[in-house]
Amino acid sequence: MTHENLPGQPHLAYRGNELYCEEIRVSDLAKDHGTPLFVYSKGAMLAALAAYQRGFAGRKVQICYAMKANPALGVIEVFAEAGCGFDIVSGGDLERVLAAGGQPGKIIFSGVGKTRAEMRRALEAGIGCFNVESEAELEVLSQVALSLGVCAPVSIRVNPNVDPKTHPYISTGLKDSKFGVAHERVLPTYQRAAKLAGIRVLGIDCHIGSQITQEDPYLDAVERMLDLVEAIEAVGIPLQHIDFGGGLGIDYSGETPPDAGVLWQKLLARLDARGFGQRDLMIEPGRSLVGNAGVCVSEVLYLKPGEHKNFCIIDAAMNDLPRPALYQAFHQIVPLNPRQDVPETWDVVGPICESGDWLGHDRSLAVQQGDLLAVLSSGAYCMSMASNYNSRGRAAEILVEGSQAHLIRRRETMADQMQSERLVGIKSK
Incomplete structure (x- = not known):
């Protein structure tokens, strides 16, 4: 190989027989920092963000990074410096954004179970908006705000009953989901909000799911949202902004999600056609900004051929990369230094004492003990869901910026x- 970019991974390329992230050999990072190791490309993150910015050029839009996808301080810092706001779902998320230099006024607070303490801290910090997800939450938030002598800025998250055509665990816009206010309860909920002394209605919010690879669910949700905006404003409750959530998918294994710029042009065309083209807008991308920016590097510990299955045992595990175990998710797995040997079929598994500890089934790999592998598209929902199961320390994280490598999280020790x-x-007696 001379210079070959990996499909869907423009920041990753083979140069000769070495895999590079931007201008750095990934094997050098593994040598310096050990494995398992997460490596993120700053350039890939900013390129993904640029696609949204192009799609919204000339419009009043606040892009809020959904930091549950990857809450590393070094990642948050990248998006804060790029002018992004943040979509948070806990008090811990709030503290991370503030620590990384995010602006409180650009924070929106989502999530179905906000506590009084979290509400109080967010109000004291001066966040931009709460995405309220139930009528009961609305009442409690008003009480907390009044106890502080302020009004809480809110939008109400709508559950539009739109099927996002994705995994059921990450579908959030169907009527049986715990998220948001049911479509038929939206108008009375806004009417109640308008009467509460501790509430200031700002907008409306919708989020239908994650890893969405089709544009039709988005556009269906847009039409339902705009119907609601018209109904709410018809009873005298003005809405300053419309928040269309996030959830746009990435290419894990040949999926073809809509280009962010193209999709939002279609969304804006719908808004223009119905007279909402100049309304303030918000969007909450997460996975699509960081997912394909990251890889997890792991060493092959042992090869274990079997009668029916061959096992390639690596030092990364389900505590590092939980998506396959949780969602039967697919991640491409490639060697850092490809061999010319004839490949064999392997199940790539980790060392944890669970049968569900696998990273990839039936993968064709030419591999030997001691080789290094890269699990691709690991920038989202991997380290953010990592654990200490089996008393394993969480991996180190590296942010690559051209020819510079920044250690943004050291490896966790016992x-x-x-x-x-x-x-x-x-x-004992």
Whole structure:
């Protein structure tokens, strides 16, 4: 190989027999920092963000990074410096955004189970908006705001009953979902909000799911949202902004999600046709900004041929990359230094004591013990859902910027894991 970019991964390329991320050999990063290791491309993140910015050029739009996809401070910092706002779902998310330099006024707070303490902290910080997800939450938020002598800025998250055609665990816009206010309850909920002394109605929000690869669900949701905007404003409740959520998918295994710029041009055309073209807009992308920007590097520990299955045992596991175990998700797996040997079929598995600890089934790989593999498209919902299962430390994270590598999270040690635990001093008799 001379210089070959990986499909859908413009920041990754083979040069000779080495896999590079931007201008850095990934094998050098593994040598310096060990494995498992997450490596993110800053250039890939900003390129993904640029697609949204092009699609919304000339419009009043606030792009809010949905940080649940990857909450690393170094990643948040990239988007804060690029002018993004943030979509948070917990008090911990709020503290991370503030620590990384995000502007409180550009934060929107989603999630179905906000506590009074989280509401209070967010109000004190001066966040831009709460996406309220139930009538009960609306009442509590008003009480908390009044106790502080302020009004809480809100939009109400609508459940439009639109099928996003994605995995059921990450579908959030169907009527049986826990998220949002049911379509038929939206108008009375807004009428109640308008009467609450501690509430200031700002907008309306909708989020139908994640890893969406078709444009029709988005456009169906747009039409339902605009119907609701007309109905709400017809009873005298003005809406300052419309928030269309996030959820746009990425290419994990040959999917062809809509180009962000093209999709939003179609969305804007719908808005223009119905007279909402100059309305303030918000969007909450997460996976589509960071998913394909990251890889997880892992070492082959052992090869275990079998009668029916061949197992390639690596040092990354379901605690590092939980998506396959949770969603039967597919991630491409490639060697850092390709061999010319005849490939064999392997199940790529981790060392955790669970049969569900697998990263890829039936993968064709020419591989030997000690080789390094890259699990692609690992920038979203991997480290954000990582755990210490089997007392494994969480991996280190590297942010690559051209020829520079920044350590944005050091590898977790056993001392880190145990620092908040205590022995009780019980002795056997």
